[in-house]
Each structure stands twice: as C-alpha cells, then as structure tokens.
Amino acid sequence: MNVISKITDGNPYARCIQASKRVRWDIDEDVIRGRRFDGADKFLPDGLSLADGFTTLSTDEKRFVSQIQGCTYANIFGLVERFINAKILELTHDHWFGDQVALEALVRFSDEELKHQALFRRIETMVGEVLPDGYRFEIDPDAVAHAVLGKSTWAVLALTLDIELFTQLHYRQAIDPDAELSELFRDVFLHHWKEEAQHAIVDELEWVRHDSGLTAEQRDRAVDEFIELVAAVDGILQARVKADSGYFAANCGRPVDEAEARGIEAAFLKAYRWQYVHSGAQHPHFGKVLSSLITENQGQRIQAALATLQ
Numbered sequence: 001m002n003v004i005s006k007i008t009d010g011n012p013y014a015r016c017i018q019a020s021k022r023v024r025w026d027i028d029e030d031v032i033r034g035r036r037f038d039g040a041d042k043f044l045p046d047g048l049s050l051a052d053g054f055t056t057l058s059t060d061e062k063r064f065v066s067q068i069q070g071c072t073y074a075n076i077f078g079l080v081e082r083f084i085n086a087k088i089l090e091l092t093h094d095h096w097f098g099d100q101v102a103l104e105a106l107v108r109f110s111d112e113e114l115k116h117q118a119l120f121r122r123i124e125t126m127v128g129e130v131l132p133d134g135y136r137f138e139i140d141p142d143a144v145a146h147a148v149l150g151k152s153t154w155a156v157l158a159l160t161l162d163i164e165l166f167t168q169l170h171y172r173q174a175i176d177p178d179a180e181l182s183e184l185f186r187d188v189f190l191h192h193w194k195e196e197a198q199h200a201i202v203d204e205l206e207w208v209r210h211d212s213g214l215t216a217e218q219r220d221r222a223v224d225e226f227i228e229l230v231a232a233v234d235g236i237l238q239a240r241v242k243a244d245s246g247y248f249a250a251n252c253g254r255p256v257d258e259a260e261a262r263g264i265e266a267a268f269l270k271a272y273r274w275q276y277v278h279s280g281a282q283h284p285h286f287g288k289v290l291s292s293l294i295t296e297n298q299g300q301r302i303q304a305a306l307a308t309l310q
Ligand SMILES: [Fe+2]
Pocket: 081, 112, 113, 116, 192, 196
C-alpha cells in the first residue's frame, strides 16, 4: 500500500472521490448507446412495480403498468434530484475555506446529480415515444425544491439519505433475472446506482456533521419537519396515482368499471409508497444512522407517521 492510498483510506470523502472517478459514466456512450425503448418490454422490475398486486390485469396490461411507472420513475427522480443538488451546493459553503477534499466530494456529487437529471429527462422523452399520447407529469421540480428547502437542513438530509439508499435497493431489484425487463432500463438502474453509492456515503457524513451542531430542541423540530417532508412526498405520490391510473384506464383498450378502477389505484399507491417511501425507510442502514441521531420517542413519532402510509 502506498502513502497516498493510506491517506485516502482514512478519509471517507477521499474514498468517495476515488470511487466517483472510477465509476464515472457518460449518458450516451455508457447508458443509452443508441438504443430505444421497446413497447414489448417491462420498464420497471416486478419487485418495484408490485405487478402481482394488479390482480385484475392481464400480463400485457401489467407490462403497460410497468411502462407507466417507468415514466413516472424518471419524472420523480428528475424532481427529487433538483432539491438534493440545491442542498448539496448549499452545504459546500461549510467547506469553502476548510476541508478541500470534502468540498471536492460535494462538487462531484453535484455534478453527477445534474447529469442524472439530464439522464432522466432523456429517459422520460424516450419512454414517451413508446407510450400512447396523454401521459402528463405536471409537478414543477423548482416549486417542489423551494418547498423542500424551506425545511431545516437536518430534515432535508434525512430525506436525501433515505432516497439515495433506496436507489441501491432499486438496482438490486433490477438485476434479478427477468428476460422481459428492458435492458436499457436495467442499465439506467445500474449506472444510477454506481454513482448514488457514493452519494449515500456523503449524505451520511454531512448529516452527522450537521447534526453535531444542533441543540436538542432544533433536532426535535427537525424530526417533525422530516415527518412533514415524508407526508409531502406521499401527497405527490397520491397525485401520481390518480393521474397514472386514469391514464392506464384511458389507454388499456377496454372498459374499466368503478370497482376495478379503485383496485388499480390501490395497487399503484402501494407500489409508489414502496418505491419512494418504505424501500428507503426500511433500509437497515437508514434505520441505523437515524436511530444513532434521535431519541426513542422521536423514533416512535417517525414510525407512527410511516405506519399511516401503509
Ligand atoms: Fe442521482
């Protein structure tokens, strides 16, 4: 082991920089590679779309649901990465005149998040080419980012770590063998995960660092704000459920009666809450970091709030 690697081994920010350089990818050369989506493929794996929960649908209809959810996935990431990047840029301020290695790790993080937003915009457009007309995603990422950034840094970093850990689980779902899963979408999950793995480490470092400067009262208020953010995410998901199940019913090629429509909405809601809330909240590492920062009572408040989203 040489002197340089001994130094970086002891500095987690330096290790993130090294990993970020090693895995760096290009949208066209590495991910899209001139390919297009195929309407015969699933876009999200069954473990994320929770296809089995759409009990009244045929195999072809479940595939259509996975394509709608794939389009929403690209849009939701375009949305959350807007506020994540703004918060990371804000946090660089703490390192401007101090730890230049930490500063570089955050700048790389920000650069990658801008690239991810560009990737997800491309994916959204490409999915649009194979979906019937009429899919709309009318939530403004800047408006959401303004609202989220109105909460305390502690609360935003809690939500950010939650999100960046669940992208790792989403990748693991996507590499499960499934011949019907789009290879292009599989590559999106793979490449996103490669860079998000470093982001989750930086989130944790910054969250713990920021937490150490808070009073008990500030942290207690921040726990409530984290709960408010999770509720706001759920509000966005409920709006998507209405839009996406309506779009499905309008384009599936057969009548969907009221009772079936309610069942489809319930299945969409379960899938979206799994993808964007519970797969992160139940991540063992998220629970470990969170519980190291909060009291038992605060943990119970968070669990009680999550339990209302089942
Ligand atoms: Fe990302």
